Amino acid sequence: MSVQSRAETPLAEVAEVWPRDGHIRVVGDVHGHPDPASTRWLLVLALRDHDTRLRYPLETGSAARFDATVPLADFVPADPAARAAEVKWDLYLAPEDTADLGTAHWLRVGRQLDDIRGKKKIMVFPVQYVRTDDGTALAVQPFYTIKDNLSVECAPHPSESSGQATP
Amino acid sequence: MRIRYLLLNAFGTGGTIRTVFNQANTLVGRGNDIEIVSVVRHREAPVFPLDDRVRLTSIIDERADARGDARGDDNEPAPGLVARYRSWDTTRLKAKPGAVVPAGEFGAEYFTRYVEREVIRYLKGVRDGILVSTRPALNILVARYADPGLVRVAQEHMNLGTHRKDVQQAIARYYPRFDAVAVLTHRDRADYEKLLPRTRVVRIPNAVHSLDQVPSDHGNKIALAAGRLIPQKGFDMLIPAYKQVAERHPDWQLRIFGTGKKKAELRALIEEHHLYNHVFLMGHTDQMDDELAKASFYILSSRFEGLPMVVIEAMTHALPVVSFDCPTGPADVITDGKDGILVPPKDTDALAEAICTMMADRGLRAGMGAAALETARGYAPSVVHPMWEELYAELAAARGAVGQPAS
Structure with a gap:
């Protein structure tokens, strides 16, 4: 009895997530795409409910593997007003020629092919803390959504009230 | 009768x-x-x-x-003296x-x-x-x-x-x-x-509840442990031991089924050892038979037991077992080298070594698994x-x- 199913449509399947040492690294494989190895891929962070998109060109690896590392500071919203409440970044893999198009053209990064349902409560990742230039402390944590897709939350540090960062 | x-x-x-x-x-x-x-x-x-x-x-x-609490609306007659005394006595x-x-x-x-x-x-x-x-x-x-x-x-x-x-x-x-x-x-x-x-x-x-179970094909890179998340079950020893395992067999995962008071502490151990990609606290399942059939071997890390039934149930799915030789049970059920591997109680290095031995050799898992199924028949x-x-x-x-x- 195999626990791995086949991809019906192209998808970016997470193998490992490494939230450590001030970065979040995501390793995975593109499934169901006709020619993943000769496509130039970008990792796109899409700020949920905003227009903000951050794009990271990925090394063209062998076969379908992708390996992306993002420093924690990048998950802090550029607009200081947006830091007072939690924000969520949804992760996508985009072929280079579609990088300026919308999320409908990209592959949502997630973990769909194994047999574990309800990853949100099972595959839980550590939180890391980052301090912005203005002294605000924020908590950054990758998480699986209820649809088993990978997102990253950036929220005010629980022990520091918003707008009153300690010097 | x-x-x-x-x-x-x-x-x-x-x-x-x-x-x-x-x-x-x-x-x-x-x-x-x-x-x-x-x-x-x-x-x-x-x-x-x-x-x-x-x-x-x-x-x-x-x-x-x-x-009774929910019923306490205004229409309820005031309880009598005896009832009130009983209620007071019960609370005491x-x-x-x-x-x-x-x-x-x-x-x-x-x-x-x-x-x-x-x-x-x-x-x-x-x-x-x-x-x-x-x-x-x-x-x-x-x-x-x-x-x-x-x-x-x-x-x-x-x-x-x-x-x-x-x-x-x-x-x-x-x-x-x-x-x-x-x-x-x-x-x-x-x-x-x-x-x-x-x-x-x-x-x-x-x-065991049944011997008529789907056997494992020992092909999935999944090791399984199960039990309440309490100190008795020794998951706090298993997780650090698994660090050595994950380094040598990064394509395997350990699934721990069960709920309990120590969940937050076990999660902290997983984070401390950076095992969040390899060790999963799966929570409760009402499909344990399916989960066992998907795994390739079972791990028992308990400090003590009576007779760990989940071990024998794992064996009904042709799963070999890696276990601490704790009192009592594992040695009654498992013959070291035949249907599983017994290691000295609380010896986490030996546990890690035995887990790696199991992961490295599908033929070994299949052979021991067949013997485990035979052992389980004695518990029908x-x-x-x-x-x-x-x-x-x-x-x-x-x-x-x-x-x-x-x-």
Whole structure:
């Protein structure tokens, strides 16, 4: 009895997530795409409910593997007003020629092919803390959504009230 | 035969509950009259499957308490003086630790003076049949307060050495009142016979619920462990041990099934050792058979056990087992090198090494898995449950008629 199913449509399947040492690294494989190895891929962070998109060109690896590392500071919203409440970044893999198009053209990064349902409560990742230039402390944590897709939350540090960062 | 099983909580998820249900299901199917009496009840239906013909009753229904609170509207007449006194007395007794159950009993916190009083009241009303109690606290209450005219059997689901000193003293003092004391392993039987030289001690292992299971093909890179997330199960040793494993076999994962008080601490250990891509706290599943069939071997990291049933259930899926040789159970079930690998208790390096040996060799898993399936046959319901029936029938015959009111 195999626990791995086949991809019906192209998808970016997470193998490992490494939230450590001030970065979040995501390793995975593109499934169901006709020619993943000769496509130039970008990792796109899409700020949920905003227009903000951050794009990271990925090394063209062998076969379908992708390996992306993002420093924690990048998950802090550029607009200081947006830091007072939690924000969520949804992760996508985009072929280079579609990088300026919308999320409908990209592959949502997630973990769909194994047999574990309800990853949100099972595959839980550590939180890391980052301090912005203005002294605000924020908590950054990758998480699986209820649809088993990978997102990253950036929220005010629980022990520091918003707008009153300690010097 | 009329047989009553006394459980602390028939609505929980422990191994004792499951094995008692299995016994009840088989014995009721063989024409016996079976009742399971749960000291407490906090939910509507039990977690484990129970034959409709088995009567399930409770002594203290905590659901009723909850409803009573919700009912307290303005239309309710004010309770009378007697009712108010009773309510005050109950509250007082609930706050007092028990006077009968030794403080060292692992379930002592549940046996308040109120619970003890209710159990004793219940026991005084039992007049016929065979009474089987299933943990030291209940065994001691039954030995002291149940009608000596009843056939009484004490089941022990933990090994003797596990019990604290005050519990062992109470066992030595009160268990000779039982017609028989039933233990799970040969090693434990020898220990009890030493402590209770004039008492009949029998070894009857627990039975698995079924031998008709989907076997593992040993191809998925999944190791499985299961148990409540409590110190006894040793997951706090397994997780650090798995760090060495993940470095050597990064394409494997460890799935730990179960819930419990130590979840946050275990999660912290996973984070500390950066194992969040390899070790998963899966929570509760009601499809354990499917989960076992998907795994390639089973790991037992307990500090102590009685007879770990989940190990034998894993073996019914042709899973070999890597286990600490803790007291008691693993050595009774597993033959090292044949159907599994036994390592010295609490030796986490040896545990990691044995896990790696298993991961490195699918042929080894398949061979040991086939032997494990063979071992599991000795724990089939059809092998084990007649042993209970024979014991009860023999004890009843020794006393004279059963099913008649005790004189």
